[in-house]
Amino acid sequence: MIPFFLSLCLLWQGGSTDALPHLQAGQQAEKNHHFDAAIAEFRKATEVDPTSVEGFVDLGQAYMEKGEFGNAISPLKYALELNSDLGAAHQLLGYALLAQGYSKEAIPHLEKSGEQSALGIAQIETGQLPDAVKNLEAALSKHPNDPDLLYYLGRATGLLSKQSIDTLLAAYPDSARAHQALAENYFVLRQMPQAEKEFQQALKLRPNTPQLHLELGEVYAGASQWDKAEEEFRTETKLQPGNAEAAYRLGNALLQQGKARPAKFELQRADWLLPNMPETLYALGKAAALEGDSATAQHAWTQLIGIERLSPLAAQAHFGLAGLYRKQGKTAEADRELQEFEKLQNSAPQEQPQK
Amino acid sequence: MILFSAATTPTFDVKRPQGLDFVLQNSPTPQRYLIETMPGGVALLDYNNDGLLDIFLVNGGKVGSPMRLPETFGRHDPRYWNRLYRQNRDGSFTDVTEAAGLADAGESNYGMGVAVADYDNDGYPDLYVTSYGKNILYHNNGDGTFTDVTAKAGVAASGWSVSAGFFDFNNDGNLDLFVTRYMEWETQHSKTCGGEWHTYCPPEEFPATSSILYRNRGDGTFEDVSQKSGIAAKKGRALGVAFADYDGDGFTDIFVANDGMQQFLFHNNGNGTFTERGLEAGAALSEDGRRLSGMGVVFQDYDNDGRPDIIVTELPREIYGVYHNDGNGSFSYRSLETGLGTLSSGSSGWGVGLEDFDNDGWKDLFVAQSHVLDNVEQIDPSLHYKELPLLALNHSGRFERGDSGIDTAEAGRGAAFGDLNNDGSIDVVMTTLSGSPQLYLNRGSKQHWLTLTLRGTRSNRDGYGARVQVNGQTRFATSAGSYESASDKRIHFGLGSAENAQVDILWPSGTKQTLKDVRVDQFLEVREPEQR
Numbered sequence A: 001m002i003p004f005f006l007s008l009c010l011l012w013q014g015g016s017t018d019a020l021p022h023l024q025a026g027q028q029a030e031k032n033h034h035f036d037a038a039i040a041e042f043r044k045a046t047e048v049d050p051t052s053v054e055g056f057v058d059l060g061q062a063y064m065e066k067g068e069f070g071n072a073i074s075p076l077k078y079a080l081e082l083n084s085d086l087g088a089a090h091q092l093l094g095y096a097l098l099a100q101g102y103s104k105e106a107i108p109h110l111e112k113s114g115e116q117s118a119l120g121i122a123q124i125e126t127g128q129l130p131d132a133v134k135n136l137e138a139a140l141s142k143h144p145n146d147p148d149l150l151y152y153l154g155r156a157t158g159l160l161s162k163q164s165i166d167t168l169l170a171a172y173p174d175s176a177r178a179h180q181a182l183a184e185n186y187f188v189l190r191q192m193p194q195a196e197k198e199f200q201q202a203l204k205l206r207p208n209t210p211q212l213h214l215e216l217g218e219v220y221a222g223a224s225q226w227d228k229a230e231e232e233f234r235t236e237t238k239l240q241p242g243n244a245e246a247a248y249r250l251g252n253a254l255l256q257q258g259k260a261r262p263a264k265f266e267l268q269r270a271d272w273l274l275p276n277m278p279e280t281l282y283a284l285g286k287a288a289a290l291e292g293d294s295a296t297a298q299h300a301w302t303q304l305i306g307i308e309r310l311s312p313l314a315a316q317a318h319f320g321l322a323g324l325y326r327k328q329g330k331t332a333e334a335d336r337e338l339q340e341f342e343k344l345q346n347s348a349p350q351e352q353p354q355k
Numbered sequence B: 001m002i003l004f005s006a007a008t009t010p011t012f013d014v015k016r017p018q019g020l021d022f023v024l025q026n027s028p029t030p031q032r033y034l035i036e037t038m039p040g041g042v043a044l045l046d047y048n049n050d051g052l053l054d055i056f057l058v059n060g061g062k063v064g065s066p067m068r069l070p071e072t073f074g075r076h077d078p079r080y081w082n083r084l085y086r087q088n089r090d091g092s093f094t095d096v097t098e099a100a101g102l103a104d105a106g107e108s109n110y111g112m113g114v115a116v117a118d119y120d121n122d123g124y125p126d127l128y129v130t131s132y133g134k135n136i137l138y139h140n141n142g143d144g145t146f147t148d149v150t151a152k153a154g155v156a157a158s159g160w161s162v163s164a165g166f167f168d169f170n171n172d173g174n175l176d177l178f179v180t181r182y183m184e185w186e187t188q189h190s191k192t193c194g195g196e197w198h199t200y201c202p203p204e205e206f207p208a209t210s211s212i213l214y215r216n217r218g219d220g221t222f223e224d225v226s227q228k229s230g231i232a233a234k235k236g237r238a239l240g241v242a243f244a245d246y247d248g249d250g251f252t253d254i255f256v257a258n259d260g261m262q263q264f265l266f267h268n269n270g271n272g273t274f275t276e277r278g279l280e281a282g283a284a285l286s287e288d289g290r291r292l293s294g295m296g297v298v299f300q301d302y303d304n305d306g307r308p309d310i311i312v313t314e315l316p317r318e319i320y321g322v323y324h325n326d327g328n329g330s331f332s333y334r335s336l337e338t339g340l341g342t343l344s345s346g347s348s349g350w351g352v353g354l355e356d357f358d359n360d361g362w363k364d365l366f367v368a369q370s371h372v373l374d375n376v377e378q379i380d381p382s383l384h385y386k387e388l389p390l391l392a393l394n395h396s397g398r399f400e401r402g403d404s405g406i407d408t409a410e411a412g413r414g415a416a417f418g419d420l421n422n423d424g425s426i427d428v429v430m431t432t433l434s435g436s437p438q439l440y441l442n443r444g445s446k447q448h449w450l451t452l453t454l455r456g457t458r459s460n461r462d463g464y465g466a467r468v469q470v471n472g473q474t475r476f477a478t479s480a481g482s483y484e485s486a487s488d489k490r491i492h493f494g495l496g497s498a499e500n501a502q503v504d505i506l507w508p509s510g511t512k513q514t515l516k517d518v519r520v521d522q523f524l525e526v527r528e529p530e531q532r
Helices: A020-031 A035-048 A053-066 A069-082 A087-099 A103-113 A116-126 A129-142 A147-171 A176-188 A192-205 A212-222 A226-239 A244-256 A260-273 A278-291 A294-307 A312-327 A331-347 B340-344
Strands: B012-015 B042-045 B054-057 B083-087 B093-095 B109-117 B126-133 B136-140 B146-148 B161-167 B176-181 B212-216 B222-224 B238-244 B253-261 B264-268 B274-276 B297-300 B309-312 B321-325 B331-333 B349-355 B364-369 B390-395 B398-401 B412-418 B427-432 B438-442 B448-455 B467-470 B473-476 B491-496 B500-506 B512-519 B522-527
Touching (some): A020 A053, A053 A069, A069 A087, A087 A103, A103 A116, A116 A129, A116 A147, A147 A176, A176 A212, A212 A226, A212 A244, A244 A278, A260 A278, A260 A294, A294 A312, A312 B331, B042 B109, B042 B412, B042 B427, B126 B161, B176 B238, B253 B297, B297 B349, B297 B473, B340 B398, B349 B427, B364 B412, B364 B427, B448 B467, B473 B491, B512 B522
Parallel strands (some): B349 B412, B448 B522
Antiparallel strands (some): B054 B083, B109 B126, B161 B176, B176 B212, B212 B222, B238 B253, B253 B264, B309 B321, B321 B331, B349 B364, B364 B390, B390 B398, B427 B438, B448 B491, B467 B473
8 A cells, every 4th residue: 555644753853842832732633633623733833933844744744634735735845945854744745746746846755755656656657667667666566466556567567568669650650560569459459350450461571470470360269260260370380389378279279160189289289388277278178078088188177177276267177077977977977077067156157248 | 871962052042022021020229128139930830731831920019218008019000910921822922910810919018939839739730929928829720810819728928938839748649838938027127238338138137037838738728837847946048949859768858048047958757847957968058167148949960860969049259059969868069079169159149940951961050140239349340230140051960151142141030941832942031120031942952852741640730749760860840949930840851862761750659650662852741650
């Protein structure tokens, strides 16, 4: 969680004793969440003693606690004019400016206070994306899985990626990579005809670029054009014989067309290249079952269940095993697998296609 | 026995026969009432026994925006009537709705589907029309007219009925009636979904309900045996229904296509009760254990192994389900290896038929297609509201896309199959939302064929439930299946190059009958022997 309000550990300079009762009253009111009363007391303290750094910082903090970030800026700035080394005042001012959208102005204050999370966010806003990524990663290492930090890091890297692609498109609009980038964008937007066109253009310009055939194949697979998908995945596996994903995709495309034997071959190859991938094991089981190779199917699905006991794929593997045993006349085993399947099904409802 | 030779490509001619002027009024509104996207049924029947198939079409109704009580659906207005078209000798049709006593579809019902059978064994096919609201049983008087006998028969049902079918579950010679019901839904508690897209809601948004089984008492009345048969114990979201004896125990079983949940396979226990065995039998879910949006269904043998298989039509990305009957009371999912997976993954299927369109000895697949949502292109540009029907040719148990000759995408829903022009080739009538029925006339092939009309004596007169085998192929006699529709009750076999046929029939009564050296390329009535 990004700490928006921090407890202040200020090394207070000496001040007028006339201001002290107002400061104490204000702090008491603040503790009781009576922010209007606290603001009134802190304001009196700064009027009684215009050099009270503590008074201006407290006033700024009280405004921030009330959610009035704009009103917090002036007293905090004044406090820093009185003492420019006050880290806590820099931190508060940095947050207040950031909250008001003055990211550029916030950055020096957040730098001085060493506040990496807020600094990273401010840097996203000012377009300093590599620095933002660096700071957010550092903050995330101190607060792993913080949802705000995860979000902002994702946003920063996404924007950085976009910046890079925008540069590519501006500088080399007719390059293969530019067409590839456009195609990927269309693919994400599910605009498949455009995606197909751009991938094909990229391939025309640079025919043997790794990954391009794989991506084009996925366009066809998304539209259930399995014969075309097979062709692209096959080309990719020739270009990248060590790419497990290409082998898996080819195996799956073959499987969807009922070509059991070659599907099993490719899926076994994918499993060899990158062992223990649940998707590969599940598809391998299907291909083997389709071919009538019960032993391989049983082995693949059992292995999958060993890796992912409770996942939807594990449920599907149990269902597949039930069918396998039923065919073999092993009724008790089939019933057992069906029970396991139903147990997992009941704990995880399925999604249905849009109707 | 050699059945097969090189097949010609079956191609339909899209016909607009004179007189067939029906428009399916589903009345789509901004309110997106779910009923609007669900009609409508079509039946092919020879109501006047003149040897020509006639067409009965179920209409939807008028829907207000918003709908106000009482819900009349405007069914007194001729635009919203169901219609019966009599086929003339020249292939044209005459609207005989009023003359037949079928005008004015009544109060408070919005039409859905139709089932056809001679439920009283008097030799004339009767009509059962399903609705959101009250269903209607029309008795065929045998003189070209029908009488609404719903009240007397006790089969009005209630709620939202979709598909229905006649079958003889207790083999007593009287056809019983199964009615699928979709969900607990009413216009006053309707809602829209899809956020900004403003779409029809998925079925999960509404409570499931039970289907209905009526036992035919044999005196013109029916008894609701849903509870005591065990059918009502399973709540579903039933859209399609088909019948066949999947385990060969002599009793007809029921497959129910449920939307957005597991499919039901009701095993007939032979004692008036049913046990739902879909999951244990491997016919309830996809290969991956996923729930399916079952809509239409066919329960026939696609791979000529003598056992009825199940094909269920679904939504896109689900692929149509092929459940192969393995012969031990269980099924295996074969959508991928039959090739149907690749043919259907981007489509929504409704009416479905497994018919040998090219007469090569292998039953082909026809599916009426169209997405549920009329604005689906805005949501997912790779999907389409209007689609071409699917014609998948069967090559030794594997399906490949055929050239249907149909080039206009439609919002297909119901589909019925039969030989409209008695040329030995199976034709199709498909209903379309807010549109005219599409009549796809099979151009025919040079292959041989045989079409049988069963005449039950100890069994029900239509012979529904009989297992009929011809030269190694098998069909289970029924007019049910598809979606909301009823097909020609005649049983058609494509025979390839075979020049004669052997016919083996196992009647619902248990009687076995064999006909040898039967001449091909003919319509043949087979009468059940009076004695075993």
